Amino acid sequence: MKTIEALQWRYATKKFDDTKILHEDKIEILKKAFNLTATSYGLQPIKLAVVHNKDIQSKLVGFSFNQKQVATSSHVFIICIERKVDKEFIENYFNNVHKIRSTSNEILDPFKNFLIGDFENKSVDKITSWAINQAYLALGTLLTVCATEGIDACPMEGFDPGKYDELLGLDKMNLKSVLVLPVGYRAEDDLFQDLKKVRRPLSDVIIEF
Secondary structure, X not given: OHHHHHHHHOOEOOOEOOOOOOOHHHHHHHHHHHHHOOOHHHOOOEEEEEEOOHHHHHHHHOOOOOOOHHHHOOEEEEEEEEOOOOHHHHHHHHHHHHHHHOOOHHHHHHHHHHHHHHHHOOOHHHHHHHHHHHHHHHHHHHHHHHHHOXXXXXXXXXXXXXXXXXXXXXXXXXXXXXXXXXEEOEOOOOXXXXXXXXXXXXXXXXXXX
């Protein structure tokens, strides 16, 4: 029930206390949680950009429909996708599997070759859509861990990815920003923290057979 209580406590923070900074231990937990999130095939076509620089955060507000949380939060997490998931990317993944698990290539090669062929037959748009789905999985993981760690967060889709990518140089890293997650601690006068959650009844969202 502690998990449920934490999720009840969580809300999309509208106003952060800009005098409170997350301890590096908390940031490390979130980084590790991001890296441990589930992804399709385990390929991890995602990366996390962490911004902890007030000058940059202030500039990002203008590219975020003037949502002040980007500037007042302790850190801004930006979930990005790889612009290219190709044969080399997939081979690097399987090389890592071999290195960590010592699994023989005889066992790995059939699945590796299947994935290479499968992705070579997919359009760029289809691969991009697939990668974006993985970014949302990571967002869910981060939001849950934030709740259990007592960290406030505000998930955002409302921003200009192109401007973010240009300012942070993400495009030069072959990355595309997809989601933004300011994190920190809520301000005491954020009225939204006291509002009751609005959710459909369990009987409306759970189907049992």
